[in-house]
Amino acid sequence: MDLFEAPVIAIVEDDEAMREALSDLFQVLGLPCHTFERAETFLAAHESGVFDCLITDVRLPGISGLDLLQRLKTMGSTMPVIVVTSHTDPNIRSRAIAIGAHAYLTKPLASDALLQHLKSAVRYDFSPGDGYGGNADD
């Protein structure tokens, strides 16, 4: 990954309000992102290397977030996946980690925590409150 180029983030979230909220969050950080309503549409758009990180909800119509993660791993994808959900069920959490999720976060999200995990996932520094991201000092 080019350290001087902002990572491209994919978001799979069926709730429209949340999808837009995340999209806006990345906009203020200057991070380009693509949003998807369902796992199926994401898979169709997914090509190796297009996205640097995936943030997905667990509960989705059709293919669930965890199934998506499983598929990506099966496909041999190394793209980091952050699972974001309302589920506080520890079983789901451990299953997500076992499959290979980079992080498991529960809603409501604390944006700092999300960015922290995102930073470690893509190894890219984007200081909060800064301009349009792109801080190359990391």
Next chain:
Amino acid sequence: MTDMAWRRGCVDNIDLSANTEANELADLASDSVIVFDLTGNIRYWNPASETLYGWPAIGAVGRSIGDMSANTAVHITQWQSLMQEGAWEGHVDRRTLWGGRITASVRQTVRCSADGRPRDVVEYGRCAGKEPPLSSALDIDVHRLATASWEFDISGVRPLIEQIADLFSRGAMAELAQQPDWTDELLEGARIVDVNERAAHLVGAHVGRAGMIGQSASAFWPRVGRDVLAELIVAVATDHSRGIPRMRKLACDGVLRDPVVTAWRSEEGGRPDIVFVAVNGATDDDRSFWYLRASEERYRKLIHHLPTALLQVDASRMAPVFEKLKNTGVSDLNAYLDQHPELVEFMKNVVRITEANQRAVALFGGTAPADFITPVAFLFEASPQTPRRIMLARFEGKRNYTEIMKVRTFDGRLLDVQLSVTFPAPPERLDVTLFSLEDITERLRTERQLRQVETDFTHAARVSMLGEFATSIAHEINQPLSAIVTNGETSLRWLSRDNPNRAKVEQLTTRIVSSARHASDIVQRIRGMAAKHEPARVSLDLNDVIEEALLFVRHDIEAKSIHLSVRLASNLPVILADRVQLQQVIVNLLVNSIQAIAQGCRPVRKIDLATRVDGEGAVVFSIHDSGPGIPDENLDNIFDSFFTTKETGMGIGLAVCQSIILAHGGSIGASNCSDGGAQFRFSLPVPPKAD
């Protein structure tokens, strides 16, 4: 028929007739047929004789035919001729019961016994002369003129009779006044030896003729006319010339026109204490005033003790008012009363209560029926609109009117009563209206309590159901909250920049407000489900209710990987229902389906939910799941309370569903689908469109 049998009995007793058949023939003869022995004692007296001479058989048999004669000298001559020649034909003058005389054309024949000796005399007779004095009487239906005949034995009160007669003859009225009860005493002691069927019919009531014989006169003689009977008995019992009848008129009242009581003493030797009494009088129908009076008294008693509060109301003053209104072209009294409310006030004060029974007294906490003898106004103090509705019903010619109203009792209690008004029919010109009042305060209270229990129960079931969805509900609310938090943080980031992006912050804030509203809506719906509220019917679209209900279970459905298909008919007619209760039914049915699928292990996991309008215009909801279906043996009792196949749960869910749907006038049913799984459906009626 019975009259006849009785007369026949007399003839049989004297063993003179040839056979029963002959008696019957004589009974049916239109001519007078009389049989008397060689001393003139009457042995048989047929019904035609009763009609011709007025004397009833019971009083004539045993008397002398000579006494019947108006002219004793002529009678003696004629008798001698008969005895010499064995037959006689000609005119005789006879005394009639009603005090006049009648000329009869008779043919008398002496019958002889087997040994040729004279045995008795048979007389055939009919009215003679061009101006028969009985012509008018003959025109009257014999039955209606029929005499009520009595035979009394007064031996038991002979001393009293002598004493009273003595007082009468001395004119000792002061002493008589000291024995005010002598008539009662006398009639109590006078025993009924026999009565005819007519008398039994008039006053015997349920005991009949057989039951009257041997009883005291006072047990049956109507109260009106007791003095008359007692005085007559005294007169004839102490009269030295037997067989001379004494007559008294009775007060003319009611059905019996010009009733006359005739009494005389038996002329037979050895029966000095036998008094015959006959009551005559034309009736307009086959009852007598006494009969009516007795029946009326029974009726009064019955009404008085009836376990329903009854008020007899005289509304006669309103009849001409209504008639006048109709004559002046008023057809819509409702509209008229809008213009003239004073007419209602008028009615409340001119329509009066004339009688009240015991139950009414008790209902109103009064002391006596007299408390009620006032205008009806007081009845309606707590229900001022009722009189108007009663007037409308009366005006429209209804036979009765019923409503539930409130009344204030004399002791200040407020009661719920079911008022039933029975109006008189046109031919009953008396215009007696009846109000019956049934205290339903307790019933209404019980019904209210029952409704409360039902509401509480439904609510309890709902709250327990909500508990099962705590996770699902939390998830639903968490969703907009998450968006709010992220949007808020994003806004702060925009604001903390060197050049804050005001437009962006505005956009985000708008989204925050929208998400917060959404969260609030969800809370509102949950609160609605959890709240205890009185069921209220509002116009609503069943499809909307389904969308709201899905809120509670959507998470559960998705968490259990169940595919939900919803096919809602567009333009469903609006129904009248309680929103929350319908949600409860739909959620309950959804939960059933979810649990059935979760319990089963079929590969297909789906719920089909649909709405439609059926052939009768009702709105139908159906839900079909891919679960294992309902065992056939459970299909019949699946809606019973506490029926459950689950290890947890009370089994009240479906029972509550059924009670809610039935309360909405709908129906609910369960079945198994041919392709597996259970199907539940309910239908709700669509109210007629208001104009």
